[in-house]
């Protein structure tokens with residue numbers, strides 16, 4: 001079946017955000033009234049049965065606009081990735097007339113808010129470390145308390161699915177997955193099952209995708225790369241730039257440590273790629289970024305910067321035309337010339353920035369600068385955004401100090 005609204009996520013995927021909301025997938029809109037539900041409560045809920053029937057009928061869901069917008073801009077959407085992973089005909093045949101599915105989900109993505117970093121692109125919806133910043137800058141009293149019991153319950157759902165051999169994909173993000181107790185419950189159970197001849201091949205076939213900040217090599221006294229190398233793991237290392245740019249963007253992380261960890265992880269898990277958020281600092285410092293990763297080979301899986309709720313200058317589309325075009329033209333040229341895999345999706349995002357530039361007219365630069373300076377006070381390893389610009393892009397620095 002092909003129609004341009006349907007997404008396999010509604011038929012195979014169980015996702016809980018770091019704030020324990022339910023969504024069809026990580027980029028869909030949160031479903032009202034479904035916080036902290038079990039999958040049994042979610043899976044054949046009114047919402048999901050209705051969503052399945054609408055999608056089968058070719059109706060576009062408002063909650064899925066993120067993917068449809070991407071597709072309109074010529075960028076590969078999560079919907080298209082999901083539909084590539086799961087042939088839709090097989091799934092749809094199993095849906096009853098009222099949208100019920102008897103089969104359980106096979107692709108899990110359960111998150112936690114626990115994190116050790118406060119990356120500038122991120123916010124209090126994803127990281128516990130952002131609570132104080134969001135209070136100061138947004139007046140938000142964010143809930144960043146972990147409900148360990150609920151997270152454990154979710155972990156047990158995955159474990160039951162592994163025992164029943166119904167799980168085929170697991171996505172680990174967060175917060176920081178390497179700090180998530182439930183993640184380790186699942187992994188240690190998988191290690192046990194790996195030793196059981198009835199399960200060995202199955203466990204090796206379960207694909208696990210990680211977004212990790214690469215700050216952790218150990219969970220308690222367990223060496224993480226060696227454990228994960230036993231499984232079918234794809235690791236996306238969130239490394240936004242190198243050196244000063246990295247330490248500014250990945251606020252709280254040290255470049256020397258993460259660079260070392262990247263090399264160690266890569267040795268144990270060949271399927272390790274870099275995934276940078278294509279924010280303004282990363283793009284302004286693209287040469288050093290590309291030089292470093294080209295010397296280490298591999299793939300990149302960079303993605304669009306989604307504006308967070310803070311006012312800042314992380315979005316390249318906010319800059320004056322001359323700065324924007326100089327930075328984007330150079331970045332496109334540099335990426336076109338790379339031998340790294342995955343450059344096509346990065347180029348798609350940069351072309352999308354070009355198309356969307358006119359939507360970002362007349363920002364209040366003075367207000368944005370005030371907020372940026374207030375955010376600077378929380379930086380762990382960098383002094384200020386101004387100092388970073390001075391180091392990586394002189395014309396933009398001159399413009400910024402003149403605001």
Ligand SMILES: C[S@@+](CC[C@H](N)C(=O)[O-])C[C@H]1O[C@@H](n2cnc3c(N)ncnc32)[C@H](O)[C@@H]1O
Nearest residue numbers: 121122126173174175176211212213238305306
């Ligand atoms: C929220 S993080 C959670 C996983 C893990 N802590 C990490 O950093 O990889 C998931 C991904 O979102 C990215 N991210 C953070 N802020 C973003 C933004 N404003 N727009 C797009 N992606 C963002 C991170 O860099 C990371 O690759």
Ligand code: SF4
Nearest residue numbers: 115117119122127213
């Ligand atoms: S490490 Fe990941 S979850 Fe934590 S602050 Fe950074 S992007 Fe957000």
